[in-house]
Amino acid sequence: MPGWIKNTMNYLGLNEAVDSDDDYDYLEGDGSYYLEEDQVPAEEPQTAPPSYERARPVAPAATVTRSAVRTISDSESPVVDVTKPIIRPVPASSARVQVVEPKGFNDAQEVGERIKSGQPVIVNLQGVDSDLKRRLIDFCSGLTYAIGGSMSRVSDQVFLLTPANVDVSDEEKDRLAARGLYQK
Numbered sequence: 510m511p512g513w514i515k516n517t518m519n520y521l522g523l524n525e526a527v528d529s530d531d532d533y534d535y536l537e538g539d540g541s542y543y544l545e546e547d548q549v550p551a552e553e554p555q556t557a558p559p560s561y562e563r564a565r566p567v568a569p570a571a572t573v574t575r576s577a578v579r580t581i582s583d584s585e586s587p588v589v590d591v592t593k594p595i596i597r598p599v600p601a602s603s604a605r606v607q608v609v610e611p612k613g614f615n616d617a618q619e620v621g622e623r624i625k626s627g628q629p630v631i632v633n634l635q636g637v638d639s640d641l642k643r644r645l646i647d648f649c650s651g652l653t654y655a656i657g658g659s660m661s662r663v664s665d666q667v668f669l670l671t672p673a674n675v676d677v678s679d680e681e682k683d684r685l686a687a688r689g690l691y692q693k
Contacts, residue, residue, distance in 0.1 A: 558681040572628070606631050606669070606681055608690065614641060617648045624652055627672050631690050642666070663691045 518524040542639035546616060607623050610633045623630050632649055635644045649670055653660040657673040668688050673676060 604628055624670050629671040629677055632668045
């Protein structure tokens, strides 16, 4: 049967699986191929020249385990990544609190910019529509969570947003209490 018909039948699965390498053997000596049916002259086995070295004792091979986790023995020291910066805590700073009284949801951008710049913000939601109030509270809580800060209710419908590592001083709290924006 011609080769292309045989290949097509193999491709379509109409023939038994045939390994194309079965027809040929590889002759290691000169690197050429020959058909199995061809007569290959037998080569005489060659013997290695005698070795005059003494046999050395060989230690048994260590057992190889295939694991993704490698334990560090006592003799090995852990590798230190010098490219990773060292993080040192910054002492908490005290900043002046900014007061924002939003009239619409567009005022949330001002709150976000101030808190991202590291300033504590009082958000006064007194007199704001309940739907807008809920949206602003959701925005502020998500914002403080994202920057690692805190949000606390300091008066009726008044919230204090503080960035991470920023404290509000007692003097600032007294100033806000005088304006009716902070209850102790």
